Amino acid sequence: xxxxxxxxxxxxxxxxxxxxxxxxxxxxxxxxxxxxxxxxxxxxxxxxxxxxxxxxxxxxxxxxxxxxxxxxxxxxxxxxxxxxxxxxxxxxxxxxxxxxxxxxxxxxxxxxxxxxxxxxxxxxxxxxxxxxxxxxxxxxxxxxxxxxxxxxxxxxxxxxxxxxxxxxxxxxxxxxxxxxxxxxxxxxxxxxxxxxxxxxxxxxxxxxxxxxxxxxxxxxxxxxxxxxxxxxxxxxxxxxxxxxxxxxxxxxxxxxxxxxxxxxxxxxxxxxxxxxxxxxxxxxxxxxxxxxxxxxxxxxxxxxxxxxxxxxxxxxxxxxxxxxxxxxxxxxxxxxxxxxxxxxxxxxxxxxxxxxxxxxxxxxxxxxxxxxxxxxxxxxxxxxxxxxxxxxxxxxxxxxxxxxxxxxxxxxxxxxxxxxxxxxxxxxxxxxxxxxxxxxxxxxxxxxxxxxxxxxxxxxxxxxxxxxxxxxxxxxxxxxxxxxxxxxxxxxxxxxxxxxxxxxxxxxxxxxxxxxxxxxxxxxxxxxxxxxxxxxxxxxxxxxxxxxxxxxxxxxxxxxxxxxxxxxxxxxx
Numbered sequence: 031x032x033x034x035x036x037x038x039x040x041x042x043x044x045x046x047x048x049x050x051x052x053x054x055x056x057x058x059x060x061x062x063x064x065x066x067x068x069x070x071x072x073x074x075x076x077x078x079x080x081x082x083x084x085x086x087x088x089x090x091x092x093x094x095x096x097x098x099x100x101x102x103x104x105x106x107x108x109x110x111x112x113x114x115x116x117x118x119x120x121x122x123x124x125x126x127x128x129x130x131x132x133x134x135x136x137x138x139x140x141x142x143x144x145x146x147x148x149x150x151x152x153x154x155x156x157x158x159x160x161x162x163x164x165x166x167x168x169x170x171x172x173x174x175x176x177x178x179x180x181x182x183x184x185x186x187x188x189x190x191x192x193x194x195x196x197x198x199x200x201x202x203x204x205x206x207x208x209x210x211x212x213x214x215x216x217x218x219x220x221x222x223x224x225x226x227x228x229x230x231x232x233x234x235x236x237x238x239x240x241x242x243x244x245x246x247x248x249x250x251x252x253x254x255x256x257x258x259x260x261x262x263x264x265x266x267x268x269x270x271x272x273x274x275x276x277x278x279x280x281x282x283x284x285x286x287x288x289x290x291x292x293x294x295x296x297x298x299x300x301x302x303x304x305x306x307x308x309x310x311x312x313x314x315x316x317x318x319x320x321x322x323x324x325x326x327x328x329x330x331x332x333x334x335x336x337x338x339x340x341x342x343x344x345x346x347x348x349x350x351x352x353x354x355x356x357x358x359x360x361x362x363x364x365x366x367x368x369x370x371x372x373x374x375x376x377x378x379x380x381x382x383x384x385x386x387x388x389x390x391x392x393x394x395x396x397x398x399x400x401x402x403x404x405x406x407x408x409x410x411x412x413x414x415x416x417x418x419x420x421x422x423x424x425x426x427x428x429x430x431x432x433x434x435x436x437x438x439x440x441x442x443x444x445x446x447x448x449x450x451x452x453x454x455x456x457x458x459x460x461x462x463x464x465x466x467x468x469x470x471x472x473x474x475x476x477x478x479x480x481x482x483x484x485x486x487x488x489x490x491x492x493x494x495x496x497x498x499x500x501x502x503x504x505x506x507x508x509x510x511x512x513x514x515x516x517x518x519x520x521x522x523x524x525x526x527x528x529x530x531x532x533x534x535x536x537x538x539x540x541x542x543x544x545x546x547x548x549x550x551x552x553x554x555x556x557x558x559x560x561x562x563x564x565x566x567x568x569x570x571x572x573x574x575x576x577x578x579x580x581x582x583x584x585x586x587x588x589x590x591x592x593x594x595x596x597x598x599x600x601x602x603x
Contacts, residue, residue: 047087054093061104070105070113078117088126095121099136108143112152119156122172134175141179149183154190161197167206174201174212178219202236207245214240214251218258229262241275246284253279253290289314319357323364336373352392359396362403371409382416387425394420394431398438406442414451421455426464433459433474440478445488457496461508468511472518479522486522501535506544513539513554520558529562540574545583552578556593
């Protein structure tokens with residue numbers, strides 16, 4: 031019989047990146063099957079070797095980095111989690127930035143579970159190796175993102191801490207602008223770990239050098255870290271830094287640097303930056319409007335900020351209209367409910383009917399916080415027809431975001447009013463042409479059932495007829511909603527509904543000609559076995575799963591075997 035590691039090795043030889051990514055997504059199952067010791071001794075070194083040999087595409091490497099970040103439980107106790115560092119360290123040196131970023135994030139995620147002594151022993155040397163690697167700039171870029179966590183553990187190891195500080199100083203002055211840019215982006219996090227004294231002595235001089243660096247992106251990233259740096263500095267130093275650096279930066283020849291200034295000091299510089307001759311700077315200033323309104327008061331926001339922001343609604347630049355939707359929502363809270371309904375709602379309604387789907391999408395992605403401010407009663411009820419219309423938008427991304435808004439709408443409106451407005455939206459999204467919408471439909475409908483007033487009776491009255499109707503669909507993609515719903519709602523529906531309406535349909539799909547449908551059916555049968563009549567479980571479900579062990583498709587066999595071995599089926603086999 032093929033071992034889990036051999037199975038992984040075989041799957042990763044595929045020329046299809048998607049198949050490799052799918053295989054990597056099963057690493058947790060493979061780690062569980064191998065056990066902690068073999069995972070540490072065999073699986074992790076294998077992955078490191080494949081990475082160093084350049085066997086994986088960028089997409090697969092991102093997937094590996096992401097999975098390893100949450101893989102600690104499969105390598106044993108937290109004291110063993112450091113064994114995940116070697117493959118992640120190898121990923122920190124690759125050329126593709128998305129891979130490096132994910133590897134750094136995963137190292138920080140794993141490192142957060144380690145003790146200070148473990149970080150000193152395992153993470154600090156890793157950071158120093160990356161920082162001192164002169165072969166190529168990428169390891170040094172990654173090192174910048176790991177200094178803060180490593181240094182935070184060095185309180186009782188001053189020598190190690192001094193080495194880390196020296197290397198960060200070197201990274202901040204590196205010959206490569208990419209490395210300096212990365213170091214600038216981490217100034218705030220490093221300041222948090224250094225403490226006030228070292229911020230004053232070491233980081234403030236580094237910051238001053240970065241805001242006048244010849245690299246535009248270095249100056250931009252340094253400016254964005256100003257707030258965190260000042261938070262860890264003495265009051266006198268804060269004032270000096272702001273006076274020295276921001277006064278010159280608002281007049282910087284680069285509009286990107288001026289944008290960074292707008293993002294970093296919303297209240298103090300807002301009025302001047304709104305009149306900047308570059309439209310990109312004016313947009314950036316408008317995007318900080320909510321912070322300026324919060325700092326300068328509602329009256330200032332209504333009189334000076336919102337009129338400028340709302341003018342962007344008619345901007346011919348679609349990017350400006352997309353950005354406007356965000357700032358409009360953020361302005362709702364500092365303006366208050368009455369002013370938000372008077373000023374913000376008409377602006378959002380205009381943007382929601384924009385000809386560009388990106389603009390419509392940006393609007394509805396911000397509607398949740400807006401509803402929190404204004405509610406859905408009185409004048410705000412005018413939003414309901416707008417939401418219904420967007421729920422049927424031709425762009426699947428718009429429909430998807432509206433779908434994710436439904437639990438909040440259900441909680442606000444209650445069962446009767448919610449279904450009267452959004453019943454058709456719910457029904458149509460179950461059979462949406464987009465797979466992601468159909469998958470999320472099951473999850474979000476289950477979330478709605480957990481709200482007060484909805485629950486099992488509501489699900490059986492409204493959702494169950496929608497789902498059972500799909501079992502006769504010609505497309506297997508639509509039929510697949512039935513077993514997915516069965517698995518997701520097994521704990522919500524009554525045993526009677528499962529036994530009479532869903533399990534028979536799922537049993538039939540377990541013999542479907544499409545392997546993917548048989549796989550989903552196996553999972554659904556496992557989910558509902560403990561909840562149906564024991565006779566049905568023994569006479570119908572378990573025999574069907576045992577039959578699937580001989581399936582021609584390896585993934586179907588895997589799912590059937592996993593179902594039969596699960597705790598849910600103990601006592602039935």
